[in-house]
Amino acid sequence: MINSRDLLATLVGFDTTSRESNLQLIEFVRDYLAGFDVPCELVYNDERSKANLFATIGPAQLPGIVLSGHTDVVPVDGQPWSVAPFELSERDGKLYGRGTADMKGYIACVLALVPALVKATLKRPVHIALSYDEEVGCLGVRSLLKALEQRPVKPMLCIIGEPTELKPVLGHKGKLAMRCDIHGQACHSAYAPLGVNAIEYAAELIGELGRIGQRLKDPEHHDARFDPPFSTVQTGVITGGNALNIVPADCRFDFEIRALPAHDPSEVAQALQSYAEQHVLPRMRAVSEQSDIRFSELSAYPGLATDARSEAAELIAAFSGSREFGTVAFGTEGGLFDAAGIPTVVCGPGSMEQGHKPDEFVSLAQLHGCDAMLQRLLLSISG
Template structure:
């Protein structure tokens, strides 16, 4: 575990907040693997300011197992940290630092495993996959997955190391994030009926979203494996208006749908678009013909629903010593791996109860348990 702790200290020292580049961390991992004789591929974004990393250990002529993690972390701005966020602090059996739980702790354990993977004669390859921009909508991993689809041997299964306290997770909800721009017509507030108040019409659309969300809570649409057991809809951002004596011409709001695996989140967006087209926009354009309502997708990722009888589920059960499969409320890149035919499970050290919060930590006990789990994977894969 001391090696994992040492590597975690290095990883946390890199400020990989999603708005920043992750290249310093990626170069560190690249050099670490190169020193061990492992080559890796970097897949850059368009501006070459960020990159995914993909490496293979063991035979490359057959399907293998992916150990996957995202390198970006959420901001620390405005949070009351009592320790330096980007430096590892050990206290009372806990390792503090941004990303310690979500999810650099898992990445550190994977990197610490590299010497064992090199020494062991493996019957199938182990792949290390590190992505960027997971925290802002699972954006970066798409280019990595596109590269994997071009290969002769697509990986057999994937373990996403998000913090689950090392409990095997087979499912999570999908997510769709949308933006709605409402354009009306400004005028002096003394003559309000002559204008088209974009804020007021936006609130009608938001009220319709609330109604749609309420409909999704009916018992027949619920799944008790999830918390909450229904698909959810919520508006998280709204912007509009310049001054109280001006009828606002523009209003923008962002909303998200977190949908059960059996539900299509885009149906919520389609319902709202139909309501906008038939119930709201005609009244706006009756006052000013240039009025408009525009919807834009911000990000999305699919749900994950891995079969408990699958090879992936059975493997993680062996590694964890538990077949008490569960689901999580947060999303992962798992649904995207699964969508291209790579059966996926979620299992990693730490708890999301600590993720995204000030004084984020992973316990030393959890990190050691993750090391042990990955060592069992090596034994499982030995010839």
């Protein structure tokens, strides 16, 4: 008998860290579905080293329900695991391995439902959507959604199975990740005023970014549904300089904005760029005309804010057995599905408290709970 635990063991065995290919996992799922006469479509990246998968079970001409998950996982490098990260281990009712919570546990439950879906007389189709490179900016799902836009019938609901302890989530923040490159002029540190110190000007910009972040904390910008209840800004990476006795000519820093759904994160980037152009760059160019400040986008995805009174909310309440709708601090592909006109909710087994950590796990109780939720979904759309 096919069960979610055994499928999870297989899925964890594929090292699908974002820097690696996910094709072994995708090809396993393709062959697994083919065993039930379920065809699927693969949407590859340009290098054909990774792929999204989309499959439909049931009457494709009707609006259906998408069960969506990402196949990539975060690295285990430098983490003190007590078990092999790419082998499923069980201890005290917990299943350990990279991706068990985020989010191969959900994918395993979806695949375990396939035999029942195939046997049932479905009033609506169920679509299985698997993506790549979610962990590095929700990159892969964009080409999948572009392909779906060409179809005459849009799904009525997408359930993103990120770990929420099976509590229905209707909202999360969006994200914009940016890079700032500062180019100044090098010289001997004994003659520092003759140079343009890129690190010091970067520090000035980072300071202004912090002041922008402080303004976002004003109560007028709050949304009490989120924790923290305001948009946040932070600088995560900075590099620059070659030696202490050389005024550094170059510096680079990366920053991100985690924005409430109602807040456009590009406003922060634009405010910082305006500050750079009006207050910083003129002073740099007064010393060296070749000085420059450049901003570039690294990644972005929109927030999610599904209406609690919507049909999507009613459906997930029925499937999950809870009307206690929540929000999460982390981002998902849900905002992109929603922006494509597919109402979206987030609900899956496990907790993000375990995600991205050494000895990541999902409990057997959560896995079985997800199986039960998907069975309720099946009953609701079966003739």
